[in-house]
Amino acid sequence: MKESTPAAIHLTDYAPPQWRIEHVDLCFQLDPVDTRVRSRLQLRRAVSQEAPLVLQGEELKLINLTVDGEPVAPGNLQQDEGSLTLHELPAQCTLEMETAISPEANTALSGLYVSGGNFCTQCEAEGFRRITWFLDRPDVMTLFTVRLEADKDRFPVLLSNGNLADAGDLPEGRHYAVWHDPFPKPSYLFALVAGDLVCQQDRFTTCSGREVDLRIYVQRHNLDKCDHAMRSLKKSMRWDEDTYGREYDLDIYMIVAVDDFNMGAMENKGLNVFNSKYVLARPDTATDDDFVAIESVIAHEYFHNWSGNRVTCRDWFQLSLKEGLTVFRDQEFTADQSLRAVKRIGDVQRLRSLQFPEDAGPMAHPVRPQSYIEINNFYTMTVYEKGAEVVRMIQTLVGREGFRRGLDLYFERHDGQAVTTDDFVKAMEDANARDLRRFRRWYDQAGTPVLDVAGEYDETNQSYRLTVRQSCPPSQGQSEKLPFHIPLTLALLDSQGREIPLRLEGESQATPGERVIELTAPDHVLVFRDVPEAPVPSLLRGFSAPVKLKFPYTSEELAFLMGHDTDDFNRWEAGQQFAVQMLQGQIAHIQAGREPTLDPLFQEAFARVLDNDTLDPALVAEALTLPGETYLAEQMEVVDVDAIHQARQFTRRALGQALAARFRAVYDALQDTQGMDAAAMGRRRLRNLCLAYLCAAEDANAQALAEAQYQSADNMTDAMGALRALMDCPGEIQERSLAHFEARWREEPLVLDKWFGLQATASAPGALDRIRRLMQHPGFSIRNPNRVRAVLGAFAMANPVHFHAADGSGYELITDQVLELDALNPQIAARLVTSLSRWKRFDEQRQGLMRACLERIVAHPGLSRDVYEIASRSLG
Numbered sequence: 001m002k003e004s005t006p007a008a009i010h011l012t013d014y015a016p017p018q019w020r021i022e023h024v025d026l027c028f029q030l031d032p033v034d035t036r037v038r039s040r041l042q043l044r045r046a047v048s049q050e051a052p053l054v055l056q057g058e059e060l061k062l063i064n065l066t067v068d069g070e071p072v073a074p075g076n077l078q079q080d081e082g083s084l085t086l087h088e089l090p091a092q093c094t095l096e097m098e099t100a101i102s103p104e105a106n107t108a109l110s111g112l113y114v115s116g117g118n119f120c121t122q123c124e125a126e127g128f129r130r131i132t133w134f135l136d137r138p139d140v141m142t143l144f145t146v147r148l149e150a151d152k153d154r155f156p157v158l159l160s161n162g163n164l165a166d167a168g169d170l171p172e173g174r175h176y177a178v179w180h181d182p183f184p185k186p187s188y189l190f191a192l193v194a195g196d197l198v199c200q201q202d203r204f205t206t207c208s209g210r211e212v213d214l215r216i217y218v219q220r221h222n223l224d225k226c227d228h229a230m231r232s233l234k235k236s237m238r239w240d241e242d243t244y245g246r247e248y249d250l251d252i253y254m255i256v257a258v259d260d261f262n263m264g265a266m267e268n269k270g271l272n273v274f275n276s277k278y279v280l281a282r283p284d285t286a287t288d289d290d291f292v293a294i295e296s297v298i299a300h301e302y303f304h305n306w307s308g309n310r311v312t313c314r315d316w317f318q319l320s321l322k323e324g325l326t327v328f329r330d331q332e333f334t335a336d337q338s339l340r341a342v343k344r345i346g347d348v349q350r351l352r353s354l355q356f357p358e359d360a361g362p363m364a365h366p367v368r369p370q371s372y373i374e375i376n377n378f379y380t381m382t383v384y385e386k387g388a389e390v391v392r393m394i395q396t397l398v399g400r401e402g403f404r405r406g407l408d409l410y411f412e413r414h415d416g417q418a419v420t421t422d423d424f425v426k427a428m429e430d431a432n433a434r435d436l437r438r439f440r441r442w443y444d445q446a447g448t449p450v451l452d453v454a455g456e457y458d459e460t461n462q463s464y465r466l467t468v469r470q471s472c473p474p475s476q477g478q479s480e481k482l483p484f485h486i487p488l489t490l491a492l493l494d495s496q497g498r499e500i501p502l503r504l505e506g507e508s509q510a511t512p513g514e515r516v517i518e519l520t521a522p523d524h525v526l527v528f529r530d531v532p533e534a535p536v537p538s539l540l541r542g543f544s545a546p547v548k549l550k551f552p553y554t555s556e557e558l559a560f561l562m563g564h565d566t567d568d569f570n571r572w573e574a575g576q577q578f579a580v581q582m583l584q585g586q587i588a589h590i591q592a593g594r595e596p597t598l599d600p601l602f603q604e605a606f607a608r609v610l611d612n613d614t615l616d617p618a619l620v621a622e623a624l625t626l627p628g629e630t631y632l633a634e635q636m637e638v639v640d641v642d643a644i645h646q647a648r649q650f651t652r653r654a655l656g657q658a659l660a661a662r663f664r665a666v667y668d669a670l671q672d673t674q675g676m677d678a679a680a681m682g683r684r685r686l687r688n689l690c691l692a693y694l695c696a697a698e699d700a701n702a703q704a705l706a707e708a709q710y711q712s713a714d715n716m717t718d719a720m721g722a723l724r725a726l727m728d729c730p731g732e733i734q735e736r737s738l739a740h741f742e743a744r745w746r747e748e749p750l751v752l753d754k755w756f757g758l759q760a761t762a763s764a765p766g767a768l769d770r771i772r773r774l775m776q777h778p779g780f781s782i783r784n785p786n787r788v789r790a791v792l793g794a795f796a797m798a799n800p801v802h803f804h805a806a807d808g809s810g811y812e813l814i815t816d817q818v819l820e821l822d823a824l825n826p827q828i829a830a831r832l833v834t835s836l837s838r839w840k841r842f843d844e845q846r847q848g849l850m851r852a853c854l855e856r857i858v859a860h861p862g863l864s865r866d867v868y869e870i871a872s873r874s875l876g
């Protein structure tokens with residue numbers, strides 16, 4: 001808790017560690033209220049001159065301490081808030097300590113805590129210091145031997161990293177296990193788990209023929225929900241061998257599912273700890289989206305074994321080194337499991353609706369930040385998702401094979417090291433003889449670049465001229481931006497939708513298909529020769545760079561691209577742009593007090609996609625989904641949440657009415673929705689989308705159809721599809737279905753979260769009462785991050801109309817909860833504060849209300865660093 005203003009940590013202050021910990025022996029006497037941790041550190045000074053040893057520690061009670069078996073003279077030992085300093089140590093010595101901690105009192109879920117009666121740990125980023133005093137920084141890599149002792153009845157399973165070395169019984173009903181991890185690792189990758197768990201077991205034979213024991217540990221009642229996670233793990237292991245030549249390196253790989261977890265999952269060496277949301281699934285309890293998310297998180301954590309664990313980060317400013325790269329790897333994995341374009345569309349939607357706003361607001365920071373107050377606040381969309389885009393651009397620039405060469409070199413050079421994003425880019429340069437100096441600016445400059453593009457056809461000379469100008473708005477602490485190195489993938493389409501061969505001025509030969517143009521200057525002029533007719537350009541194909549592209553397309557051109565672009569992603573994108581243009585027009589109408597109208601050209605283009613049965617149903621569903629409210633908000637000068645919502649609802653309803661017969665026909669034609677493969681998921685997605693449009697039209701038949709689907713559904717996707725559709729139709733059927741769902745699933749917290757989420761995001765009046773009621777539900781607990789996200793997170797982030805209620809009641813509610821939560825779990829409280837940070841985007845009245853809430857937060861006594869940083873930066 002902060003006393004005065006918390007201090008910032010700067011990248012430029014980085015200094016290598018003065019001490020190394022070569023080996024650590026840890027012994028845990030586990031007890032929920034009084035756990036004893038004995039540690040023996042083998043220390044070696046890493047610099048030639050005398051240097052004090054400064055260890056980090058938080059909320060620890062030091063019981064005793066010796067150096068080489070002797071007590072330390074009081075003058076040589078100094079304990080401060082957060083640190084323990086030892087002076088005049090020999091250059092090599094053994095430090096032994098005993099500390100006491102209380103896992104049960106740990107509501108922050110960082111360090112050693114209790115979840116569901118079991119012990120578990122979370123050490124990234126700086127949780128290890130809440131277990132024992134240590135050099136808790138990623139560039140100190142240590143060999144760990146861990147002994148766990150606990151009551152055998154209550155905690156029959158004792159796990160830590162690496163391989164099991166020994167186990168046995170102790171007096172008084174206790175037992176022990178000893179684990180040794182043969183790979184040196186930073187403290188943030190340490191983990192232990194102890195509890196009453198059962199496991200699903202399987203085996204994997206690696207490419208070199210080694211056998212790996214695979215185990216997924218869960219509470220007994222969840223053992224029937226592990227099949228999908230296990231399948232996903234085996235797929236990931238094979239894929240990383242096939243795609244990147246990466247083999248697993250221990251004899252055992254364990255995953256433990258816990259109900260109380262701040263994030264998605266954690267890649268601790270050989271012992272991943274997961275939020276149970278990303279493990280547990282059965283077709284009747286989890287939706288298709290859950291299945292896909294589980295597969296990708298399992299893959300993500302597994303891939304970290306190389307990109308994160310074997311090669312780790314020098315300091316936390318380099319977080320994207322492991323996260324951006326690993327997100328890129330899991331995106332590629334998922335793309336290979338189903339339809340690449342569908343995956344890309346989903347990722348770009350996420351980036352544009354969540355990362356672009358972050359990059360345009362007060363929390364904007366480069367992929368490699370330059371300073372932070374609390375590192376936990378920097379596990380952001382920018383570090384993860386934009387970081388992955390930066391890696392993807394490198395692949396686009398050097399090609400797939402070149403990228404593989406670069407990655408091989410990176411792992412070969414840096415195996416066992418803690419390195420920087422610069423080292424990563426250097427490996428890519430060296431393996432490909434490329435100069436990426438300018439490209440590195442993507443790591444250091446915040447903000448989303450804008451590409452202003454214009455095209456001009458010259459009929460007499462049969463040439464087409466594209467002018468491209470890049471710019472990037474200023475962000476906090478960065479008023480001037482230097483030009484970025486941007487891969488712009490493009491093609492020119494003729495009136496039949498065929499790709500025109502490309503010959504740039506000065507080239508002797510044309511090349512078929514698309515091209516990657518490298519932009520490095522503020523302005524570029526591209527002149528294409530031998531262009532027989534005025535083309536329609538298909539720009540930024542596959543979203544080749546995380547930028548905002550502006551090109552003055554007409555509605556006709558967008559309709560043409562929607563139907564003809566040979567790039568699946570850009571076909572979708574054309575539809576989105578068309579929809580945005582139309583919705584913006586409607587918003588203007590609504591603001592002027594006029595009735596919005598549906599553009600017939602849009603309706604026609606939309607209907608053609610619906611009728612196109614040569615397209616994959618999943619792609620059709622994406623194309624027929626209108627841009628989200630937050631994405632639309634981003635396009636407005638002053639956000640008008642009500643007009644946005646009305647326009648979008650109007651369009652959904654108008655389309656539902658105008659095309660009711662066709663939606664119904666497609667719905668009926670998609671009867672074969674059995675199975676958990678990607679094709680079946682695609683059919684379910686499209687079918688549920690049709691149902692949603694039918695219900696949006698407020699047709700009584702549609703409600704009956706939705707209720708019938710809800711009642712007969714044998715899988716959660718169709719049950720939720722029906723319920724979600726019914727959320728547009730307040731009334732008896734909706735109430736009955738929601739009540740039924742609650743009665744059926746109240747004992748399954750992860751399923752109940754879906755019920756919480758539907759109601760927390762409902763646009764019907766009375767939202768505040770609804771939220772208060774949900775918080776009174778016996779299944780809700782403010783101590784559980786998943787519940788907080790399902791109710792408060794969903795309300796603040798995904799219910800714009802009510803969160804931004806003009807009287808400020810939504811802001812007040814969230815502010816009250818932030819302050820209550822901050823005393824328990826600062827990380828989760830801080831995440832919730834970000835919902836207030838973009839106050840400057842709203843009208844004056846709302847600005848004042850939001851600012852007042854932020855001021856109330858900052859003034860709160862005893863505020864955490866986490867919340868302080870977000871709230872104060874938002875005000876600043």
Ligand code: PHE
Pocket residue numbers: 122124125262263264265266267300301304323379
């Ligand atoms: N390193 C984890 C991941 O992305 C995320 C995480 C961060 C989990 C901090 C817990 C705490 O895979």
Ligand code: ZN
Pocket residue numbers: 300304322323326
């Ligand atoms: Zn990660």
